[in-house]
Amino acid sequence: MTEPLKPVYLEDKLKQVRGDGHLRYRSRSLPTWCPGCGYFSVAEGVTVALNRLQVPLKDAVVVSGIGCASRFPFFMDTYGLHTLHGRTLPVATGVKVANEALTVIAVGGDGDAFAIGGGHIPHAARRNVDITYMVFDNGVYGLTKGQTSPTSVYGFVTPSTPYESHDQPLNPLMMLLSYGASWVGQAYAGHQHHLSDMIAEAIAHRGFSYLHILSPCVTFDKTEMTYANLDIRVRDLPADHDPSDRLAAMKHAAATGHPALGLYFREERPTLGDGFADVATRAGRKTKTGAARAGGKKKTAKSK
Amino acid sequence: MVDRNGSTDIQFAIIGSAGDGTIAAGDILKRAMAGLGYKVIAFDIYPAEIRGFGKCISRVRVTTEQAYSLKRHSDVLVSLDDSYAIPHVGEVCDYGAVIYEASPIARLPEGAHITAHIRPTQLPYGLNQREISERATSAARSRNIVILGYLAGLYGIDPQAFRDVIAAKFERKAAIVTTSNTTAFDAAYEVGRTVFKLDQGSLGEPAPAKSGETATMMTGNGAIVRGCIDAGLDTFFGYPITPATTILERLAAELPRHGGRVLQTEDEISAISATIGAGYAGARAATATSGPGLALMAEMLGLGVMGEIPSVVFVSQRGGPSTGMPTKTEQSDLNMAVFGGAGDAQRIVLAPTNVDGCYRTAGKAFEMAEKYQTPVIVLLDLYLSNRYETVVPPAKNPFAPDLNKGLEAWRGDGDYQRYQQTEDHVSPRALPGEDGGMHTVTGLEHSELGKPSDLPENHMAMSAKRHEKLKAALTHPDFTICKRFGDEGPIDVGILGWGSTFGEILEAMFAAQAEGIRCSAMKVVMLSPLPEEQIAAFMDDCDAVLLPELNYEGQLANLISGALGRPLTRLNRATGAPMQVEEILAEVRRLARAKAA
Numbered sequence: 001m002t003e004p005l006k007p008v009y010l011e012d013k014l015k016q017v018r019g020d021g022h023l024r025y026r027s028r029s030l031p032t033w034c035p036g037c038g039y040f041s042v043a044e045g046v047t048v049a050l051n052r053l054q055v056p057l058k059d060a061v062v063v064s065g066i067g068c069a070s071r072f073p074f075f076m077d078t079y080g081l082h083t084l085h086g087r088t089l090p091v092a093t094g095v096k097v098a099n100e101a102l103t104v105i106a107v108g109g110d111g112d113a114f115a116i117g118g119g120h121i122p123h124a125a126r127r128n129v130d131i132t133y134m135v136f137d138n139g140v141y142g143l144t145k146g147q148t149s150p151t152s153v154y155g156f157v158t159p160s161t162p163y164e165s166h167d168q169p170l171n172p173l174m175m176l177l178s179y180g181a182s183w184v185g186q187a188y189a190g191h192q193h194h195l196s197d198m199i200a201e202a203i204a205h206r207g208f209s210y211l212h213i214l215s216p217c218v219t220f221d222k223t224e225m226t227y228a229n230l231d232i233r234v235r236d237l238p239a240d241h242d243p244s245d246r247l248a249a250m251k252h253a254a255a256t257g258h259p260a261l262g263l264y265f266r267e268e269r270p271t272l273g274d275g276f277a278d279v280a281t282r283a284g285r286k287t288k289t290g291a292a293r294a295g296g297k298k299k300t301a302k303s304k
Numbered sequence: 305m306v307d308r309n310g311s312t313d314i315q316f317a318i319i320g321s322a323g324d325g326t327i328a329a330g331d332i333l334k335r336a337m338a339g340l341g342y343k344v345i346a347f348d349i350y351p352a353e354i355r356g357f358g359k360c361i362s363r364v365r366v367t368t369e370q371a372y373s374l375k376r377h378s379d380v381l382v383s384l385d386d387s388y389a390i391p392h393v394g395e396v397c398d399y400g401a402v403i404y405e406a407s408p409i410a411r412l413p414e415g416a417h418i419t420a421h422i423r424p425t426q427l428p429y430g431l432n433q434r435e436i437s438e439r440a441t442s443a444a445r446s447r448n449i450v451i452l453g454y455l456a457g458l459y460g461i462d463p464q465a466f467r468d469v470i471a472a473k474f475e476r477k478a479a480i481v482t483t484s485n486t487t488a489f490d491a492a493y494e495v496g497r498t499v500f501k502l503d504q505g506s507l508g509e510p511a512p513a514k515s516g517e518t519a520t521m522m523t524g525n526g527a528i529v530r531g532c533i534d535a536g537l538d539t540f541f542g543y544p545i546t547p548a549t550t551i552l553e554r555l556a557a558e559l560p561r562h563g564g565r566v567l568q569t570e571d572e573i574s575a576i577s578a579t580i581g582a583g584y585a586g587a588r589a590a591t592a593t594s595g596p597g598l599a600l601m602a603e604m605l606g607l608g609v610m611g612e613i614p615s616v617v618f619v620s621q622r623g624g625p626s627t628g629m630p631t632k633t634e635q636s637d638l639n640m641a642v643f644g645g646a647g648d649a650q651r652i653v654l655a656p657t658n659v660d661g662c663y664r665t666a667g668k669a670f671e672m673a674e675k676y677q678t679p680v681i682v683l684l685d686l687y688l689s690n691r692y693e694t695v696v697p698p699a700k701n702p703f704a705p706d707l708n709k710g711l712e713a714w715r716g717d718g719d720y721q722r723y724q725q726t727e728d729h730v731s732p733r734a735l736p737g738e739d740g741g742m743h744t745v746t747g748l749e750h751s752e753l754g755k756p757s758d759l760p761e762n763h764m765a766m767s768a769k770r771h772e773k774l775k776a777a778l779t780h781p782d783f784t785i786c787k788r789f790g791d792e793g794p795i796d797v798g799i800l801g802w803g804s805t806f807g808e809i810l811e812a813m814f815a816a817q818a819e820g821i822r823c824s825a826m827k828v829v830m831l832s833p834l835p836e837e838q839i840a841a842f843m844d845d846c847d848a849v850l851l852p853e854l855n856y857e858g859q860l861a862n863l864i865s866g867a868l869g870r871p872l873t874r875l876n877r878a879t880g881a882p883m884q885v886e887e888i889l890a891e892v893r894r895l896a897r898a899k900a901a
Contacts, residue, residue, distance in 0.1 A: 029755065058739045063581070066747075073744045074755065079736040080744030081584055083577070084607055090574035094581025095736065097539050097565055098589065102736050123570040276565045283560035 022051035025060075027077040033068060038189030038215025039136055042199075043075055045192065046105065046134075049200035050078075053103075060103045063092040065117060068143045068217075069109035069136035086117030089124040092131050093272075100273050103203065104131040111141050114150040114170050125179035128207045129272040134199070135172065135210075136189075138217035139225045146220030153224050173253035176210045177246055177265055183209035184249065184265040188234050189216065190227055194261060201263065207271050214259060230259075237262035311368035312342060312508040314459075315375045318451065319392055320384030322351055322358040325448030329384075330362025332452055332473060336465040338521040338694055341510035343370040345807075347691040347882070352546075352631045359388040368511045370694060372658070373807035376884050382451045384433070386418040393418065398425040399503055401458075403451060406430030427502040429458070436495065440488035453489040457496020459507055463489070519696050524662045524688040524804075527695065528592070528618055529554040531666025533562050535703040538587035540566045541578040543597065546630045547686040548620040551592040572597035576604040576617065583608070583615040584745060586708070586735035588670050592618035595637040596627065598681075602645040605679050609649040609770060611745040612723070612731070614673035614680075614708075618666070621685040623880045632880030633687035635803050636855040641681045642832045642863065650771050652676065653832035655683040657806035659693035665829070667703035668783045675707040675780070676773050677730055683831070685854070687882045688804035702782065708733055711741045721752040725765065729773035774833050786835045788842055790817060790824035797895045798846030799825040800839070800872070802860050805852055805883045812888035821896045828860065836867050843870055848895040850875055852888050 017023065025047040033039045050060060060078035064070035066085035073080025079102075083091045092106040113121065113135045124133065140158070141147040147160035151172065156165040176184050183205040187198040195213065202209040214234070216225050237252060237260045249264040270278075316333060320326035327348050334346045345365045351358025365374050377397040383389030383404040396402055404418045414420060422428045431454050437446040449470065456463050467486055474481040522530070528551055532540070540559060542552035556566045569575040575591040582589035593601065598619050608615050621637045623629025641653045652672055656665040662684065669680040713732040714720055722743040724731045731752075734741020743754045749766060751757040778785055790813045797816065801809040806827045816823040826842045828835065843849050851861045852875035861874045875891050877883055 056739075057742055059737055061585075061736045062744075074746075076744075077742055079742055081581070081611075082744055082746035082748065083580075084603055084747060087573065087577045087604060090569065090577030091581035091584075093567075093574075094539070094541065094578030094583075094589065095585045096581075097567065097578065098582035098585035098587035099737060102585065119570060120574055123574070272567075276560075279560045279565075280563070283557070285561055285563060 020051065022047040025050050025057065025077055027075055029074050031075045032071055034219045036218040037068070038138065038213070038217075039069060039072070041189040041192050041195055042134070042136055042213055042215060043072065045187075045196040045199045046076070048196040049203055050103075052200050053203060055103045055203070059101060060105065061092075061095055063088055063095060063104060063106045065108040065112035066143070067109040067112045067141070069107055070112060072107050086112055086115070086120070088112060088117060089120040089133065092133075093124060093127070093129050096129055096131050097272070097276070100130075105203065106131055106133045108135060109142070109149075110135060110137040110139060110151040110172075111149045114172060114175075118150075121175070122179040125176060125181040125208050125210070127272045127275075128180075128182050128269060130207055132202045132205070132209045132211065134202070134213060136213050136215045137172065138215050138221065139169075140217050140220045142217050142220055156224065158220075171253060171256060172212050173264060174250060176212075177250050177253060181210045181265070182207035182267050182269055183263075184212075185210070185263045186212045186214070186259060186261050188214045188230060188259075188261055190231055191234070191261065198263070205266065207269065233258050235260055237264065312510070313365070313367045313371070314380065314507060315363060315365040315378045316380045316382065316455070317378040317392065317395065318362045318364075318382045318384065318448075319389040320360050320448070321388060322353060322360055324360065324384040325445070326360035326384055327362050328473075329382075329448035329452055330364055332449075332466065332469045333362075333455070334364045334692055335469040335521065336461070337364070337366045338519070339465045339469065340462060341512070341519075342366045343368065343511070343519075343694045344521055345371050345374060345691065345693050347374055347687060349881075350631055361392070366507070368508060372810040373885060374882070376886050380455070382455070383418050384447060384451070386412075386416065390418055390421050393421045393423070393426070396426050399427060401427045401429055401503065403429045403431055403454065405433045407432050407435060409434065429454075429499070429502070431492075431495070436492050437488050440491045441484040446485055446488035449485045449488045450492040453492025454496035456489075457493040458499065458501065461507065463493050519694045521692050521694050522659050523550070523690055523692055524656075524659050524684055525550045525620070525690070526554065527659045527662035528666045528682070528684070529558065530697070531663040531703075532590060532670075533558060533564075534663075534701050535667035535670040536588055536705055537564050537590055537670070539564060539579070539582040539589045541569050541575040541582075541589070541591050542566070543569055543572045543575050543593065545572070545594045545597050547622055547689045548592040548594050548597070548618060550689070551618060551620075572600040573604065576601040576615070579615045579617070580604055580608050580611075580613050583613045583673070584611070584736070586737075588616075588674070589614075590616040590618065590670070592620070594620050594622050594630075595624050595640065598637060598640055598644065602640070605651065605681075606645040606647060606649045607747045608679035609645075609651055610747050610749070612677040612733070612770070613745065614677055616666075616669045616673050616680050616682065618682045618684060620689040621683065623878075629880045631686070633685050633804070633882060634854050634878065634880065635685055635805065636859065636878070638683065638802075638831060638855070638859040638863070641683050648767055648771070650774055650832065651678050652680040652774060652777050652830070653683060654680065654829055655803045655831055656688070656829065657801070657803060657827050658688070659691070660695045661829070662688065663695070663697070664702070664783075668780065671704050671707050672777050672780055675709075675730070676777055677709075677733060678774060683803060685804050691804070708735075710734070711738050714741075719753060722754040723750060723752045723766065723769070725752060725769060728776060729769045778830065778833060778835055785830035786826055786828045786838050788824060788826045789813065791822050792824070794845055794847075795822040795824045796847050796899055797821060797823050797892045798842060798849045799823070799888065799892065800828065800842070800849060800851045800860070800864070801825060802828045802831060802853065805854055808883045808885045808888055809852060811885045812892060815885065815889050816892045816896070819893070821892060823892060831860070831863070834863060834867055839864060840868055840870075843868070843872070847899045848873060850888070850891055850895060852877075852883055852891070854878065854883060
């Protein structure tokens with residue numbers, strides 16, 4: 001708060017926003033989210049991050065499942081794949097395996113990720129497939145109108161749990177840390193600049209990066225994960241946190257009362273693509289003897 | 305055994321307990337015979353357990369000209385375990401041989417020894433399997449090799465062919481394994497060569513190979529793998545399941561040499577999801593599974609239909625429902641392949657009928673998936689996946705490398721429309737990485753632009769697009785969607801068939817023709833969309849139509865009678881075993897008699 005407050009004029013702001021070029025990543029479809037939804041911040045963050053990394057529109061693929069969060073690809077002007085409930089990660093894996101040159105971003109909500117899709121996450125993480133997975137966690141099922149989700153608080157009252165939910169919420173960060181994800185971080189939709197920075201860092205990471213984004217649902221959750229509550233509760237990871245220390249990261253992840261934002265864990269290790277390159281060497285790759293695919297050569301970029 | 309025209313037709317059945325080396329013996333036998341230039345068709349039956357109690361049977365039919373199926377009656381039965389072999393003594397034909405352990409290790413109660421069951425019309429050959437093995441290798445483990453040496457001696461087969469196969473089979477093991485097995489083989493060969501022969505005991509010459517052709521022996525799954533590689537498969541995702549596992553294993557070993565990538569996924573849902581993802585990104589992508597896996601894949605195949613994404617799924621059927629009989633054959637996933645999933649999700653379903661067909665269908669499946677932008681299911685079954693046949697690989701790669709109607713075909717004003725309505729109902733498909741083609745594929749009903757739309761006229765138009773584009777597959781170049789065999793013109797009994805059962809159907813047709821019945825058979829390879837015109841024309845020619853298939857109700861019979869509304873006679877067997885030629889023949893005779901009456 002050392003900087004003196006300066007008046008911001010709308011016209012100057014618009015000039016700045018249009019000028020930096022991140023809006024070219026947005027499609028002409030208007031988002032279908034409710035006004036005030038945290039996902040607007042995420043959409044902004046992704047476009048800013050892609051712009052900062054100068055990822056060409058044609059080389060970015062956004063893969064999603066089903067849910068409010070999964071509508072995201074329609075609002076991007078990149079390639080997009082809106083798949084089935086819970087199948088985001090295996091589809092994204094297939095895209096990346098087919099063409100290593102693509103920047104693959106997988107997105108989904110907490111239900112898509114940890115309820116129906118929970119079985120795929122450990123395997124994408126342990127394979128270290130070089131994609132970015134962002135879960136927009138609002139702790140509620142929005143698109144089906146407000147049922148409890150795997151990250152909802154204990155005792156949550158919803159249409160499907162009218163007498164309170166009796167399930168403990170999952171701890172996604174703990175899960176991802178133990179699954180062997182090579183990059184784990186957390187951000188909050190209410191802190192736009194930090195969110196954009198974290199998304200850029202997650203996309204830039206070589207390997208499987210998992211970004212957990214706390215993002216309030218203004219329509220179906222008026223009591224728990226609200227902006228008012230999260231604004232007070234979120235904190236930064238301590239400055240002395242060492243992101244190469246998995247156990248320390250878990251300790252911070254366990255403190256769910258005051259969710260810490262920032263980079264929990266990062267490691268460099270061979271990706272799935274590196275594994276394929278190794279397999280090709282061991283198998284003694286010959287020249288391609290199948291049907292000579294003119295198009296295929298153009299399409300399939302060499303591994304890094 | 306030589307028949308009257310001098311050609312060879314002999315079927316061996318080796319029967320033992322799991323762990324006896326029964327399947328290995330059969331494997332060496334068929335490879336040796338194929339190496340000598342004979343045509344081979346072979347099929348193993350084994351239990352779902354790896355060791356311990358379970359009956360293993362390896363049947364190998366050796367002929368001069370390629371046979372279409374195994375015979376009900378074997379000419380030679382070899383017992384490695386009498387308790388399992390005794391129920392099969394009846395399958396040995398008259399003047400056929402039964403080879404058994406002459407000196408069982410324990411004194412067996414009356415009836416437990418196979419000699420009590422051999423009929424007077426069969427030729428008993430007692431062999432000291434255990435003793436010869438122990439003398440040669442100081443272990444009884446080589447009994448399976450001993451019986452091979454004995455067979456080679458008994459029927460005057462060149463022993464070097466066996467020695468070569470044995471050396472190749474144990475190449476990766478310690479040298480002692482090859483030498484001791486060869487010693488056991490040679491010892492038993494001498495016994496077989498010098499034993500007093502009860503029958504004529506020799507084979508006819510194999511047919512001379514046609515110039516430039518090298519015949520090789522393959523299973524159905526092996527042919528699928530070759531077809532995949534020749535079609536330029538880029539990525540394969542699989543999850544182990546009997547009887548499709550060997551497709552995953554062989555591709556894992558071979559595809560990386562040809563520039564492809566293979567990944568074992570966490571489940572079948574992941575396998576098909578990654579296949580669809582790779583197909584979307586422009587790769588030739590495939591997965592392989594069995595019925596239970598296909599059930600899990602149904603939802604994602606729907607996305608493939610809706611999103612018009614190419615993918616190929618090989619489904620080797622086994623006994624069902626549920627876990628069913630994992631190591632037994634059946635043709636009961638046709639309904640699921642054609643109809644499975646939510647909504648009007650028509651896709652292409654192909655079913656090859658023999659090993660050579662597996663190769664061609666696999667390659668063509670990739671062409672069709674790409675050309676018509678759709679999932680293609682290739683239906684196999686355990687009997688076809690695992691049976692060996694001698695095939696001659698084509699000299700020239702027969703598959704088209706790239707049939708994608710790409711972004712360059714886009715002719716339109718304004719934004720690129722992924723689902724543009726065109727004359728052939730196939731829209732130009734941009735692939736990620738291509739400039740100017742950015743779009744989002746969705747499982748939601750969508751407009752031509754690819755944006756979600758639930759307008760009534762749009763859903764009708766898009767449903768029509770997805771259905772109508774597949775009709776072109778009925779005339780896909782260089783692919784047999786159905787084919788008629790046997791007598792031309794009006795006939796007494798016509799036999800319709802699909803999948804592995806068609807081999808038995810052909811043999812039955814030949815037998816019926818030999819009896820003077822005017823008989824013809826049609827194989828249906830494309831099951832969706834169904835070649836209705838050709839089937840109707842065939843049925844027009846038939847006084848009676850028989851449809852034998854390995855399921856309880858007649859799934860293809862339902863499909864055909866539903867589409868054409870014509871009567872046909874069903875012959876259904878759900879036993880887990882392949883259809884018997886004699887069963888089909890009996891039904892053909894009955895129908896022919898009913899017509900005459």
